[in-house]
Amino acid sequence: MMGKVLAAMIVLSALAAGGAMYYFQVYGYYTEVTASGVDDVQMTPVGTSMPETILYEDFQAIDADSSPIRYRACFTTPTSVATLTETYEIYDGGAPRVAPGWFECFDAEEIGTLIDQGRAVVFLGERNMEFGIDRVVAVADDGRGFVWHEVNDCGDKTYDGSPLGEDCPVRNLNDGDT
Template sequence: MTGKILSIILIVSGLVAGISMYYLQVYGFYDEVVAEPGRDVVLMPIGGETPQAIAYSDFQAIDADSSPIRYRACFATPLKPAELAQLYELSEARDPRNAPEWFDCFDAAAIGAALKDGRAQAFISEKNIEFGVDRIVAVTEDGRGYVWHELNNCGEKAYDGTIVGEECPKRPQSN
């Protein structure tokens, strides 16, 4: 009898822990980002150092304090990728990070396919928005836009243990 009770306790504890971890990863850490008109969607001008706002509407975004690469956003814009490419710095990013399923405006597979076959173009929004992380904006031919964070070369080196070179900014001290 004691063995059955202990087995039931272990099974229930495992289920509760599993459900809790799933919830925290998919829902718990994310917060809706409050829109700041004129500041949410910016692109880095060619040869410039200060990002510039572009025209956009229908902005929605999520973020989490638990990781600098959890930011995702969607928006609409009247601008075309070809117009933007003449003024703003292009990005080589072609594989956006997945968003939680409940944030249904951001389909990473569809965005990646559009980037790879030329129906969308990726731009650098802000470099080192956090150490080793750049903000990327992709705009499609039909005026939909997407934003996500991507590790840059310094971030990849820092997080995989490779020695970070002089070209990388100093990493901030953590407490």
């Protein structure tokens, strides 16, 4: 009888731990970002390094302190993709990461398909907004827009231990970077 009680306790503990891990991965660390209404969506113009705000509406975003790549946002813009491509820097290799299912406006698979089909273009939002992390903005031909964070070359080099090289900014370890 004692063995059954111990087995039941182990199973219940494992279920509780699994449920807690699921909750924290999908819900627990994420918070909704309060839109400022002024500078929530920015992109970097061609030939500059300073991002500027674009026209946008219907902004929604989530973020988490647990990882610099958990940021996701959705918006709409009246500006055409053709106008944006003439004005802002295109970002090569941007691929959206999956968002939690409850953040319904950000469907990484659909966004990836739009990019692959040429129906959306990925732009540089801000390079090294945090050391090794770029903010990128994708805009679809129907005016929907999506924002997420990408690990850039400097971040890849940092994580795999390679020498950073001259094209990477100097890291300021006093700002919380480790």
